[in-house]
Every structure is written in structure tokens, then in C-alpha cells.
Amino acid sequence: xxxxxxxxxxxxxxxxxxxxxxxxxxxxxxxxxxxxxxxxxxxxxxxxxxxxxxxxxxxxxxxxxxxxxxxxxxxxxxxxxxxxxxxxxxxxxxxxxxxxxxxxxxxxxxxxxxxxxxxxxxxxxxxxxxxxxxxxxxxxxxxxxxxxxxxxxxxxxxxxxxxxxxxxxxxxxxxxxxxxxxxxxxxxxxxxxxxxxxxxxxxxxxxxxxxxxxxxxxxxxxxxxxxxxxxxxxxxxxxxxxxxxxxxxxxxxxxxxxxxxxxxxxxxxxxxxxxxxxxxxxxxxxxxxxxxxxxxxxxxxxxxxxxxxxxxxxxxxxxxxxxxxxxxxxxxxxxxxxxxxxxxxxxxxxxxxxxxxxxxxxxxxxxxxxxxxxxxxxxxxxxxxxxxxxxxxxxxxxxxxxxxxxxxxxxxxxxxxxxxxxxxxxxxxxxxxxx
Amino acid sequence: xxxxxxxxxxxxxxxxxxxxxxxxxxxxxxxxxxxxxxxxxxxxxxxxxxxxxxxxxxxxxxxxxxxxxxxxxxxxxxxxxxxxxxxxxxxxxxxxxxxxxxxxxxxxxxxxxxxxxxxxxxxxxxxxxxxxxxxxxxxxxxxxxxxxxxxxxxxxxxxxxxxxxxxxxxxxxxxxxxxxxxxxxxxxxxxxxxxxxxxxxxxxxxxxxxxxxxxxxxxxxxxxxxxxxxxxxxxxxxxxxxxxxxxxxxxxxxxxxxxxxxxxxxxxxxxxxxxxxxxxxxxxxxxxxxxxxxxxxxxxxxxxxxxxxxxxxxxxxxxxxxxxxxxxxxxxxxxxxxxxxxxxxxxxxxxxxxxxxxxxxxxxxxxxxxxxxxxxxxxxxxxxxxxxxxxxxxxxxxxxxxxxxxxxxxxxxxxxxxxxxxxxxxxxxxxxxxx
Numbered sequence: 108x109x110x111x112x113x114x115x116x117x118x119x120x121x122x123x124x125x126x127x128x129x130x131x132x133x134x135x136x137x138x139x140x141x142x143x144x145x146x147x148x149x150x151x152x153x154x155x156x157x158x159x160x161x162x163x164x165x166x167x168x169x170x171x172x173x174x175x176x177x178x179x180x181x182x183x184x185x186x187x188x189x190x191x192x193x194x195x196x197x198x199x200x201x202x203x204x205x206x207x208x209x210x211x212x213x214x215x216x217x218x219x220x221x222x223x224x225x226x227x228x229x230x231x232x233x234x235x236x237x238x239x240x241x242x243x244x245x246x247x248x249x250x251x252x253x254x255x256x257x258x259x260x261x262x263x264x265x266x267x268x269x270x271x272x273x274x275x276x277x278x279x280x281x282x283x284x285x286x287x288x289x290x291x292x293x294x295x296x297x298x299x300x301x302x303x304x305x306x307x308x309x310x311x312x313x314x315x316x317x318x319x320x321x322x323x324x325x326x327x328x329x330x331x332x333x334x335x336x337x338x339x340x341x342x343x344x345x346x347x348x349x350x351x352x353x354x355x356x357x358x359x360x361x362x363x364x365x366x367x368x369x370x371x372x373x374x375x376x377x378x379x380x381x382x383x384x385x386x387x388x389x390x391x392x393x394x395x396x397x398x399x400x401x402x403x404x405x406x407x408x409x410x411x412x413x414x415x416x417x418x419x420x421x422x423x424x425x426x427x428x429x430x431x432x433x434x435x436x437x438x439x440x441x442x443x444x445x446x447x448x449x450x451x452x453x454x455x456x457x458x459x460x461x462x463x464x465x466x467x468x469x470x471x472x473x474x475x476x477x478x479x480x481x482x483x484x485x486x487x488x489x490x491x492x493x494x495x496x497x498x499x500x501x502x503x504x505x506x507x508x509x510x511x512x513x514x515x516x517x518x519x520x521x522x523x524x525x526x527x528x529x530x531x532x533x534x535x536x537x538x539x540x541x542x
Numbered sequence: 543x544x545x546x547x548x549x550x551x552x553x554x555x556x557x558x559x560x561x562x563x564x565x566x567x568x569x570x571x572x573x574x575x576x577x578x579x580x581x582x583x584x585x586x587x588x589x590x591x592x593x594x595x596x597x598x599x600x601x602x603x604x605x606x607x608x609x610x611x612x613x614x615x616x617x618x619x620x621x622x623x624x625x626x627x628x629x630x631x632x633x634x635x636x637x638x639x640x641x642x643x644x645x646x647x648x649x650x651x652x653x654x655x656x657x658x659x660x661x662x663x664x665x666x667x668x669x670x671x672x673x674x675x676x677x678x679x680x681x682x683x684x685x686x687x688x689x690x691x692x693x694x695x696x697x698x699x700x701x702x703x704x705x706x707x708x709x710x711x712x713x714x715x716x717x718x719x720x721x722x723x724x725x726x727x728x729x730x731x732x733x734x735x736x737x738x739x740x741x742x743x744x745x746x747x748x749x750x751x752x753x754x755x756x757x758x759x760x761x762x763x764x765x766x767x768x769x770x771x772x773x774x775x776x777x778x779x780x781x782x783x784x785x786x787x788x789x790x791x792x793x794x795x796x797x798x799x800x801x802x803x804x805x806x807x808x809x810x811x812x813x814x815x816x817x818x819x820x821x822x823x824x825x826x827x828x829x830x831x832x833x834x835x836x837x838x839x840x841x842x843x844x845x846x847x848x849x850x851x852x853x854x855x856x857x858x859x860x861x862x863x864x865x866x867x868x869x870x871x872x873x874x875x876x877x878x879x880x881x882x883x884x885x886x887x888x889x890x891x892x893x894x895x896x897x898x899x900x901x902x903x904x905x906x907x908x909x910x911x912x913x914x915x916x917x918x919x920x921x922x923x924x925x926x927x928x929x930x931x932x933x934x935x936x937x938x939x940x941x942x943x944x945x946x947x948x949x950x951x952x953x954x955x956x957x958x959x960x961x962x963x964x965x966x967x968x969x970x971x972x973x974x975x976x977x
Contacts, residue, residue, distance in 0.1 A: 110590075110592050110593050110596055110642075110866075110867060111590060111592070111593075112593075112642045112645040112646040112867050112868075113646055114585065114586050114589075114642075114643075114646070115586060115588050115589065115590055115630055118586035118588060119586065120583070120584070120585055120586075120643050120646060120647055121583060121584040121585075122583065122647065122650060122651075123581035123582060123583055123657075126581070126582040126583055126584050127581070127582065129584075130582065141931060142926050142930075142931050142932070143922075143926070143931075143932065143933065144903070144905075144931055144932060144933020144934070144935075145933075146558035146561070146562070147558060147561040147562065147565065148555070148556060148557065148558055148561055149555070149556040149561050149564075150549065150555055150556075151549050151550060151553035151554065151555070151676050152587065152632075152662060152664075152676060153550050153553060153607070153664070153675075153676065154549075154550060155545075155546060155550055157545050157546070158545050158546075158547075161545060172588070172609050172610075172612075172630070173609065173610040174607050174608065174609060174610070174632075175607075175608040175609070175610050175627060175628050177607075177666050192610060192627060193610050195550055195607070197587075197609075207545075207547045207549075208549075208555050210547040211547040211548055211549070211555060212555055212557065215557060216557075217947065217951050218936075219935065219936060221933060222558075227587060229587075229588075231612050240588075241586050241587060241588065252910065252936060253910065254910035254915065255915050256908065256910065256915050256918060256919060256934050259915065259919050260919065260922070260934060263919070263923070375915055375916070378916065379915060379916045379919050379920075382916065382920070383919065383920070383923055432545060432547050433547075468579070470579075473691065475687065475688065475689035475691065480689065480690050480691050480694065480810055480814060481810070481813065481814045481817065483691060484691060484694050484695065484698070484814050484818065485814075485817070485818070487578075487695070488698070488818055491577050491578070495577075496576060496577050496578075496579055497577070497578065497579060498578065498579020498580075498656060499579070499691050499695060500579075500654065501653075501654060501687060512652065516652050
């Protein structure tokens with residue numbers, strides 16, 4: 108049987124140039140995060156299905172790659188409950204594993220705990236352009252501290268990293284789950300219909316007010332709810348949304364105090380971030396920001412390129428997730444950069460440039476049939492001792508074409524083995540004479 | 543239901559200090575590899591089961607974590623062939639995926655192709671001390687070149703990396719699959735019994751000559767085969783094995799030419815590596831080295847600490863694997879460092895030391911209830927602008943104990959918020975007066 112050599116559907120192979128772009132971006136992100144006092148941790152790629160399917164992952168729980176049981180356990184499941192065939196799954200995000208990590212290791216961790224995670228996650232989504240079934244997140248979280256300082260520092264660290272990567276004027280949109288709750292209350296949307304309401308509301312950007320209102324009607328929300336919602340949209344148009352005016356307009360009933368707390372917190376965050384931004388990035392209140400995950404409890408935020416539609420990073424406060432595992436409440440807040448989409452955005456924004464002061468990259472060409480092996484190895488070694496990058500490469504009959512290839516691969520110099528140790532190195536760039 | 547917060551059986555959570563040790567080791571390894579002209583690539587963690595189970599993985603094929611099919615495909619498998627429930631698996635090494643990667647992407651890759659891979663692999667082994675079900679390999683491979691230059695450079699790059707990490711006097715053991723075949727021929731072991739023979743032979747280190755001979759007898763190898771083998775062991779004792787004398791003693795019949803080729807190759811490799819080593823590491827011929835994977839075709843090698851029992855890195859030539867996927871033969875050779883075991887060995891060998899000239903690590907202590915958020919954020923920002931690592935941390939009632947904690951976490955300085963921007967920073971190490 109011929110084996111298909113493509114990577115599995117929805118996943119991809121990364122060529123060297125792509126990995127180098129990713130590594131360079133990761134290094135900048137990691138360095139920035141570390142400057143804020145975060146430290147890297149790692150969790151396994153696999154987690155137990157009871158954890159992954161505990162209800163925190165929302166829609167993502169439907170997209171878990173599940174691992175078949177092994178050995179006797181599989182045999183007994185095949186005889187018995189065939190639905191219990193899997194016991195583990197690949198993580199679909201880095202937040203649920205972090206909560207488990209903290210619950211398991213909290214005695215060994217500082218308080219507050221400031222974690223960096225950089226790693227792949229997996230979702231069995233229908234593959235489409237720019238969406239992969241394995242993708243990498245760069246995440247920072249603070250556990251154990253309920254203060255706007257946390258949101259502010261997460262946002263500053265993330266924006267600093269994006270700006271350091273050369274992204275011009277990223278824009279942060281911020282909202283609060285408690286404002287969304289107040290909005291739902293204002294419109295008279297029942298508790299059990301809120302998730303569906305928010306999912307539709309989230310499409311305001313793409314579908315406009317009319318599209319959203321039509322969808323809410325079609326979904327069977329009460330006409331009065333839809334009408335109250337429509338009135339709000341008419342009043343505020345497409346923004347910019349003004350936090351105070353928006354909150355003043357809502358009638359959230361018993362949710363009023365939570366709404367006022369949320370608004371005061373957002374005000375603090377927005378002011379501090381704006382003061383630190385110095386024009387390099389912007390932050391604005393956006394009550395249409397929803398974010399999918401069910402576990403958020405307070406501020407939520409996303410960042411996109413100026414004028415860019417898709418977000419590069421997203422996060423928020425989730426004060427109740429750790430408590431469910433640990434038995435005592437631990438406030439928590441995180442911000443996640445999607446590395447794959449970010450690297451694509453950077454490639455569009457600015458083509459990679461040659462580093463100045465980089466090491467020489469030397470190709471030593473030898474003929475495996477003729478040239479003494481020891482000699483070329485020793486030559487390579489001597490050059491490496493001087494700090495050069497040296498690759499032993501094969502000669503070919505057409506030297507000119509070979510040199511062009513090597514230049515394309517990023518080599519700056521070459522040398523021909525078999526001409527003694529004193530053989531000359533020649534530059535590959537610029538005019539050259541093929542010898 | 544209470545959810546178990548331990549990591550899945552056989553996997554582990556990595557605390558910040560452990561990740562930092564791993565990252566530091568990876569950086570040294572990566573830098574060394576790059577000096578040899580290798581470039582990093584990445585493949586997905588998931589591969590198709592037909593690829594993973596194509597027979598190249600030997601015993602590891604029994605240890606694959608298999609991924610349950612999804613949606614309709616799972617439904618139809620549950621109705622029909624319940625044995626076909628899985629379609630994907632987690633990779634058990636980085637070699638089989640590399641062969642697929644090359645077969646799929648060869649038109650876009652240079653020739654020879656020199657790849658670095660650093661990433662996790664998964665094996666559903668019975669968990670035991672120092673063996674994990676998820677572990678990380680740092681691998682270099684050269685595809686497209688059949689020359690001892692390849693083996694030499696792989697060995698030098700790996701040893702350079704280990705020495706750069708502070709490992710004193712690593713020892714490389716080297717053998718050749720063709721010598722093993724000649725040995726089997728000499729002893730009259732039939733083709734179909736060779737794998738079992740080699741698996742037993744591989745235990746010479748641990749079980750001694752008598753144990754191995756007893757096991758061979760018990761396994762039902764013909765008495766004459768065992769006797770010929772025993773005679774060899776008596777003659778050479780426990781080594782050091784001398785390559786020429788060993789080969790002169792064997793009567794490999796029709797395998798003679800392959801044996802002489804193998805011996806000449808080993809001679810070239812050993813001489814070149816010894817010349818480059820300059821006493822920093824050693825290489826020696828060891829005909830008892832087998833290495834588990836079925837795909838090796840030529841030289842095989844391992845490296846261990848001087849006097850260390852378990853190997854830190856292993857590799858060899860596998861000239862036929864890519865050909866099975868691509869339809870034309872592509873010579874290939876690789877060397878893999880086991881990161882987990884290496885980091886454990888480094889921790890034993892030398893405790894981590896404080897970098898000199900490292901950045902200041904400053905904790906700014908604030909009270910979330912009292913101190914103005916904007917002020918502490920601005921202070922942190924100003925210090926970061928000077929190149930310091932700054933973490934906003936919480937005050938606590940017992941300042942002395944808090945400062946001790948912070949010092950344990952690696953902070954070098956602290957400052958107390960709420961005393962105006964001119965507040966002083968104080969050093970955490972050495973004698974201090976709690977204010």
C-alpha cells in the first residue's frame with residue numbers, strides 16, 4: 108500500500124525559513140514577558156478527558172482529539188460501553204491545563220503566580236484557510252491576584268511584544284462579562300438564552316446591526332427583547348462606544364452594582380494602558396466583544412492590527428475555574444497570542460531582513476568519492492572555532508548553479524575541499540567568478 | 543465528581559526552574575547544531591496510523607497513543623469494524639515523521655538536507671523512574687548524502703553540544719548494523735531469529751557473558767550458534783574491543799564484503815572524531831551496541847557520560863526508510879539527544895549557578911486595596927525601560943517573610959509602592975533592614 112506522505116488534514120509541515128520566523132517571534136515575545144517577571148512552565152500535551160470535558164471549554168469540548176484506551180482497558184471497553192473507548196485527550200487550550208497545574212502544584216508555586224506557556228494546542232475543526240488543527244499559543248497568566256494591575260500588565264506585556272515585533276499600532280478592544288450580563292438583563296434575555304444571544308451579538312462587526320437583529324428574531328428571542336436591543340444599536344451606531352454613556356443607558360436591574368464595578372475597573376485599565384501606550388498602541392471600550400470561552404468572569408480583551416479584522420491575541424479574567432478544581436477560589440487572568448496568525452501577519456507587514464553583524468555562513472564543498480573525509484572535517488572545525496557557521500556540502504558538476512543554490516539557502520561564503528587546508532574562502536554574494 | 547488534578551500517568555508538569563534549565567540546555571544545543579549548518583524544521587505531533595505502523599518503528603509501534611476517529615467516520619466504525627476506530631497517532635519518534643516530511647517537501651528542500659528537530663514524542667510505555675510517556679528529543683539528521691562526513695559531523699556536533707553544556711568527557715560507542723549481520727552470520731543465526739538474537743546480545747552490559755549465553759540457550763537458538771558466540775565472548779572478554787582483530791576473527795561468509803566496507807567506514811569515523819576530540823570526549827568501537835530501531839542500515843552510535851550507564855543520545859544511518867515513501871533511495875543518518883535525561887544528568891553533574899551580569903530582578907510590592915494602580919504600573923514601566931526585569935507583587939503583613947520568599951524566587955531587589963515615585967529600591971541579598 109502506498110502511504111500518503113502529506114501531513115494529516117489540517118496540520119502542516121514547517122520549512123526552515125518558517126520555523127526561523129516563528130523562533131525569532133517567540134524569542135521576542137518570551138523576552139518581553141520575562142521583563143514583566145513571568146516565568147515559563149510546561150504541562151503535558153495530553154490531559155484526562157474528565158478534565159477536558161468538565162464544561163469549561165465551551166464549544167471547544169466538541170473538538171477534542173481523543174486518545175483510544177490501551178491494552179486491557181481497551182479490550183474491556185470494546186466488550187462493554189463502546190462510548191467509553193477514550194480516556195485522554197489532546198489539550199484544546201492552555202488555560203484548562205494551567206488551572207489543573209495550579210491546583211496540583213500550588214504548594215510549590217509563588218503567590219501570585221505569573222506563568223508563561225508557549226506550546227501547541229489541538230482542535231479537530233473543519234480545516235480552512237489560516238485555521239489549523241494544531242496551532243501554537245503564547246500565553247501569560249496571573250493566578251492569585253484580583254486587581255486591575257493584572258489586566259493592565261497583561262495588556263502592556265502583550266502590546267509591548269507585538270510592537271517589539273514590528274507591528275504598527277495594534278488596537279486593544281476591551282469589555283467585561285459583567286457588562287454583557289447587564290446588557291442581557293437590560294434586553295430581558297433569559298439566563299438560558301444568554302449564550303445564544305451573545306454568539307449572535309458577537310457577529311455585529313461582520314453582519315451589521317440589521318443582520319444581527321434579523322438573526323435574533325429568527326432564533327426566537329422575544330420581540331420585546333429584540334426591540335430593546337435594536338433601540339440601543341440605533342442610539343450608539345457602530346461606535347466608538349463611550350463607556351459611561353453606554354452604562355448610563357442600561358437598566359440592568361439587580362445586576363446594577365456588578366455593572367458599576369465592571370465599568371470602574373474598565374476605566375482604570377483603559378486609563379493606565381492609554382497612559383503607557385504613548386501612541387504606540389491604542390485601547391478602546393467595545394461592548395460587542397464577547398469571546399467564546401464560557402469561563403470568563405470579568406474583563407475580556409482582544410488585540411488586532413490597526414484596521415485588521417482578525418484578532419492576534421485574546422484573553423480575560425476567569426476567577427472561578429481554579430476554584431472548581433482546588434476547592435478554594437483563586438482569581439486568575441490571562442492573555443494569549445496566536446503565534447501562527449501573528450507570524451502570518453508579520454510576514455505581510457514587513458519582509459524579513461538580513462541581520463547585520465550576523466555570523467558568516469560558509470559552505471565547504473567536497474566530493475564524497477574523491478576528497479579525504481578527515482581533511483574537510485578538520486577545515487570545517489577550524490572555521491567553526493572562529494565563530495563561523497560551517498556546513499559541509501556536496502560539490503556538483505555545474506559549480507555555478509550550485510553556488511546560486513547555496514546563496515539562495517543563505518550561505519555567504521564557500522570553499523572548495525581537496526585543495527589543501529590553505530584553500531581560499533570566497534564570498535557568495537555580489538559578482539563572482541566560478542572557478 | 544471530583545476531578546483528579548495530577549498530570550496523566552507517566553507525564554509530568556514542569557515547574558519554572560525546570561523549564562529554565564531545559565530552555566538553557568536547548569539554546570546551547572540549538573546554537574551548536576546551527577554552527578554546523580543545520581536548520582530547524584517542525585512536523586505535526588499527529589501522523590497517520592498507516593505511516594506510524596508501516597513497520598519502521600519496531601517495538602515502538604506497540605506503544606502508539608492512537609486518536610479516535612471523529613464524527614461520521616467514528617459512527618460508521620462503531621457500526622462496522624470496531625478495530626478501525628483510530629486514524630491518527632501521536633509520533634513515537636522524530637525519524638519516521640522526518641522521512642515523511644522529506645518525501646512530501648523534497649522539492650523545496652536543499653540537497654543534502656540538514657535538519658534540526660526539537661520536540662516532544664509520545665510512547666505508552668509502562669511508566670517507571672526516569673521514563674516518561676511524553677519526552678523531548680533534540681535531533682539532527684542529514685538526508686541525501688552517503689559519506690562518513692555525515693556520521694562524523696553528527697557525532698562532533700552532538701559531542702560539542704554536550705561539552706558546551708558542561709558534561710565532562712562523554713564517551714561515544716559506535717558499531718555498524720552490517721557488523722552485527724556478519725556476527726549473526728558467523729554464529730549461524732538464521733535471518734528470522736536475528737532480531738531476537740540482537741535483543742539478547744544487547745544485554746551484555748547488564749547481564750554479562752554468562753547471562754546472555756544462558757538467555758540465548760533458553761530462547762532455543764541452536765547449541766552450535768550459542769557455542770560459537772560463547773567462544774567469541776571468551777576471546778574478547780569485556781573489551782576494549784579492537785575493530786581489526788574482531789573483524790579478522792569473524793567468518794561472515796557472503797556478508798564479508800559488507801563487513802569490510804563497514805569496518806573501513808568505522809575506522810574513518812573513529813579516526814576523524816578522535817582527532818577532533820582533543821581529549822574533550824572519546825570514541826570507541828563496541829560490537830555489543832545494537833540499538834532497538836529496525837530501520838538502521840549502517841553505522842549506529844550512542845553517547846553516555848564517562849562511567850554512565852544510560853545513554854544520553856543515540857543515532858545511526860537509515861538509508862532505506864525514505865526510499866520506501868518516496869520511491870527512490872535517499873541516504874539518511876541522524877543523532878538524537880534525549881533532553882529529559884540530559885537535563886537530569888546536568889543537574890547531577892553541576893548545580894546551576896547565578897549568571898553574572900544578569901539583569902536586576904525587581905519586585906514592586908503593592909497593596910491591591912490601597913495603592914493606586916496607575917502609580918505602581920508607571921513605576922514598573924520606568925524601571926523596565928532601564929532594562930530591569932520587574933514584577934508587580936503583593937505586599938503582605940509580614941514583610942520580612944515576604945522578602946525572604948521573593949529572594950527564594952530569584953528577585954534581587956524590591957521596592958514598596960505607595961511611597962511616591964521617588965521610592966527607593968533596596969537589594970534583597972545580603973544583610974537588610976526590613977522597613
